[in-house]
Amino acid sequence: MRYIKLGTTGLEVSAITLGCMSFGEPDRGGEPWSLGADAGRDIIRQALESGVNFLDTANGYSAGSSEEIVGRAVKD
Structure with missing residues (x-):
């Protein structure tokens, strides 16, 4: 990955x-x-394992549930 x-x-x-x-x-x-959380978690995991460290989200996406899913996946 290039940074x-x-x-x-x-x-x-x-x-x-x-x-x-x-x-x-x-x-x-x-x-x-x-x-949802399961499908999103798989994609986020693959991105992180590939070296992606820049995730774009906003509290307006799905009434904030996008940020909740991203936050839990990154934490785990």
Whole structure:
């Protein structure tokens, strides 16, 4: 994995970002197509094992359940 500096922060992030809008509980928020915790966890695990350390999420994705899924997966 190639890493780049994030602006002038000195932080190194992966050149590839995992967008997390697809993760969330389908019955929360307005995205019935979103992937629940189990499917999301598998994708997040694969990304982390590949060296991705830049995950893009927002509290608006599936009424915050995207952040909950991402947070638990990263913690574990």
